[in-house]
Amino acid sequence: MRALSRYIVRFAAIAAIVTASVACTLSEGYRHSPVSLCRRIWNDVNYDLSYINIILKKVILFDHMFDIEDEAEREAYIDTMLHAASIEQSGDTYTIRYINEYNTYHTQVIKTSGGRFSQGDKWEVSYDGGLGYLATITASGSGYKVTFSRLYDDKSNTTAELEMSYELTTYSENSDTLVDIEYSGHLAMTDYTESISRPLTIATTITRPVKYNGNYGMTGGAFDIVCRDALYNSTDHIKADINSSTGLVTIEYYGSRWTEDVKNRVNL
Amino acid sequence: MREFRVTITLLLALALHIDAEAQEIVVKDAAQQSVSSYVASNYAAIVSQTPTQEAKHSLEQAQIPSLRYKNTLSVGYGLLFGAVYIPLFDMYTKEYNDIAYNTSLSSQLADSRYYWSTERAFTGITIEYSHRIKSWFAIGAKGVVSFKTRAKRHISTNELLYRDNTLLAAALLNMRFDWFCRKTVTMYTSLGIGLMTHTDYYETYVLPMYDAAWVGITVGRRLYGYAEFGGGIGGLFRVGMGYRF
Numbered sequence: 001m002r003a004l005s006r007y008i009v010r011f012a013a014i015a016a017i018v019t020a021s022v023a024c025t026l027s028e029g030y031r032h033s034p035v036s037l038c039r040r041i042w043n044d045v046n047y048d049l050s051y052i053n054i055i056l057k058k059v060i061l062f063d064h065m066f067d068i069e070d071e072a073e074r075e076a077y078i079d080t081m082l083h084a085a086s087i088e089q090s091g092d093t094y095t096i097r098y099i100n101e102y103n104t105y106h107t108q109v110i111k112t113s114g115g116r117f118s119q120g121d122k123w124e125v126s127y128d129g130g131l132g133y134l135a136t137i138t139a140s141g142s143g144y145k146v147t148f149s150r151l152y153d154d155k156s157n158t159t160a161e162l163e164m165s166y167e168l169t170t171y172s173e174n175s176d177t178l179v180d181i182e183y184s185g186h187l188a189m190t191d192y193t194e195s196i197s198r199p200l201t202i203a204t205t206i207t208r209p210v211k212y213n214g215n216y217g218m219t220g221g222a223f224d225i226v227c228r229d230a231l232y233n234s235t236d237h238i239k240a241d242i243n244s245s246t247g248l249v250t251i252e253y254y255g256s257r258w259t260e261d262v263k264n265r266v267n268l
Numbered sequence: 269m270r271e272f273r274v275t276i277t278l279l280l281a282l283a284l285h286i287d288a289e290a291q292e293i294v295v296k297d298a299a300q301q302s303v304s305s306y307v308a309s310n311y312a313a314i315v316s317q318t319p320t321q322e323a324k325h326s327l328e329q330a331q332i333p334s335l336r337y338k339n340t341l342s343v344g345y346g347l348l349f350g351a352v353y354i355p356l357f358d359m360y361t362k363e364y365n366d367i368a369y370n371t372s373l374s375s376q377l378a379d380s381r382y383y384w385s386t387e388r389a390f391t392g393i394t395i396e397y398s399h400r401i402k403s404w405f406a407i408g409a410k411g412v413v414s415f416k417t418r419a420k421r422h423i424s425t426n427e428l429l430y431r432d433n434t435l436l437a438a439a440l441l442n443m444r445f446d447w448f449c450r451k452t453v454t455m456y457t458s459l460g461i462g463l464m465t466h467t468d469y470y471e472t473y474v475l476p477m478y479d480a481a482w483v484g485i486t487v488g489r490r491l492y493g494y495a496e497f498g499g500g501i502g503g504l505f506r507v508g509m510g511y512r513f
Contacts, residue, residue, distance in 0.1 A: 026416060029385035034423045037380035044373065156373070194374035229374055232429065234381060234422070254424040 038253040039260070041227050042240050045204050046249075046262065048151065048158050048187055049221075053212045055133060056146065057179050058082065059125055060166055062096070062110065063118045064177060081177055117144065137164075146183070156191040162206075179214035198230035211244065218262050220244040333489040334446060334454040337512035338400045340408070342494065344508020346392020382420045382429050389416035392503035396510075398444050406444040410460050412479060412501045413437050430469070438464035438477045438501045454486045464501060477501050486510065 061081050068074045078084050085105065088095040096108040108127045115121030120139040127133050134150040143165035151158035162185035169178040187204040194200065208222035220242050227236040239252040242262055250259045334340075391414040398408030414436040420429040440462030448455035457480075464477035479500035486494040490513070496506040 026387040026389045027418075029383060029387070029418070029421075031383050031421075031423055031426075032380075034380070037377060037423070040373075040377055040380055191373045193372035200374040200377070227377065229377060231374055232378055232381070234378075236377070236381065256424075 034253050034256060035251075035258050037236065038238055038251045038258065041202065041225060041236060041238055042249070042251050044189065044202060045187070045223060045225055045240070046218075048160070048189060048204075049210065049218065051131060051133075051151065052146075052148065052160060052162070052187075053181065053210075053218065055125065055127075055135065056164065056166070056181050056183075057212070057214055058108070059110070059117070059123070059135075059137065060168070060179055060181070061177065062094070063116050064168055066116055077177075146185075148187075156189060156193065158187055158189040160187040161185045177214075179212075181212040182209045183212075184209040195231045200227070200229045200231070202227045208241070210242075216247070218242055219247060332449050332451055332454075333492075333512050334449050334486065335400075335403055337490065339513050340396075340398045340400075340406070340510055341513070342394075342396050342508055342510030344392075344394045344396075344494065344496075344502075344506050345390075346394060346412075346498075346503020346506040381423060383423050384432075385419040385421050387416060387418040390414065391416070392501065392506060394502055394506065394508065396442060398442065403449075404446050406446070408442045408444065410440040410442040410462075410479060410502075411438070412440065414501065432469045434466070434468040436464055436466055436501065438462055438479070440477070440479055440501075442479075452487060452489060456484045456486075457482060458484060458496075458498075460500075481506070 065074060065077055065082070068077050078087060082096070083098065085097045085099045088097075092112045092114045094110045094112070096110070097105050098108065099105055106128060108125065111124040111126075113121050117123040117137045117139070123137045125133075125135045125137065131152055132150065133148060133152070135146060135148045138145050140163065143163055146160070146162040146164050148158065148160040148162075151160070162183045164181060164183040166182070167180040169180070170176070171178070184206045186206060187202075189202040189204075191200040191202075203226045205224040206221060207224050208220070210218060211220035213219050222242070223240040225238040225240060227238065228234075229236075236253070240249055241252075242249045247262060248259050249262045250257055393413045393415075394410060396408060396410040398406040400406040415434070417431060417433045419431045421427060422429065440460035442458055442460035444456055444458040446454055446456045459481075460479045462477060462479075464475050466473055466475060477500065479498065479502040481496035481498040481502070484494060484496035484498070486492045490511060492510050492512070494506075494508055494510060496502075498504065498506060
């Protein structure tokens, strides 16, 4: 009996050690794919780019409005192409009112120096909607220099320095005007939501010019994106490339790649 | 013949003194006769040394280690940390995850950028001392420590962001009820109440805590192994070793 109890004690000791070693793991870690991180950063940049595209398109179309001399055609153009509720002129400043689906007005203000930016005048464009912005457009070389000193709200802000050129195609049969924009430069987004002293920044360099078509959205462009989060002391380096023929964007992060649709996320 | 008669007489007298459960003396063969002679000549001494019911019970108790020794010291290990199963308050199960709950861009990116590594734990490491004050009841003290750790790491580089350690330490006053005692096997139920400190990445706080062994069994004598099924901070299943002294 004594020998038996010794065996039982030994068995209990061994069982305790075995169970202890098994019990060491409470839950296995799950190392998920970085695609969600890349997609989130790209979406943020894409959001900025989409917004910029829409702004540039509207400004170019507004500039083109002065080419239309017939009053009735101009009214129709304002309605169908600018989607504006009204345009008021006060000196060299134009106030364009838009009405949204909630029946509230937002106002885009274009301050000119008396001329058109397409003819070398400097324009200052601002918007008081939920996604406010302040941009200046000046002639530069064969194109235009566009500077966004403010984009979005008070918690995150994007600035951009762009070199832009564009083409307009007006179809005589329906008077529709198609805008093709091409620009390069860089964007810098700063987000203070998590920390004011240690904000998150996303610096985007356009390594191949962005091509924007008024009907199809972004159809080209390559981007070098550096996301720096001072709070976590981390830097994420992402490359994105929009294939002109497929319209798909390829995102690269630490040697891994994903391809997905380019979505135009901003609709004004 | 005379000696035989004397012997019989003395044995009858002896039978009157000892009770029915006393050791029976058989006097049938020659060997027993010599014993009987010895008994006859030492009657008084034998009568005084013959165990009574109480003495016999004490003798049996002396042969059961869990009753013979008053003090017990044991160490053990518990599985399935039981505190989370207490349907008491949310305070036992509250969990912090600032990254997941925050919707800022920084937090969303951090949630995607980092992952939790394997969570390892040593739960219900127990040391217990008990002192028997009745044959069926002992009081004592119990200390239980549980520790778990996991790391927040970068999904691509596996670089460590920070380590999340949680330490639970409890001190309990323990009562133990032995309800089945044999030479090598003892079964019992125990209940302890006390306080637990919870220390993690964010804070330290103190909570009331209990530990119960609904059914426990020890196997062995002075040195024994034990297994318990219980609840509370000690875990659902516990095994360990102990020493009686």
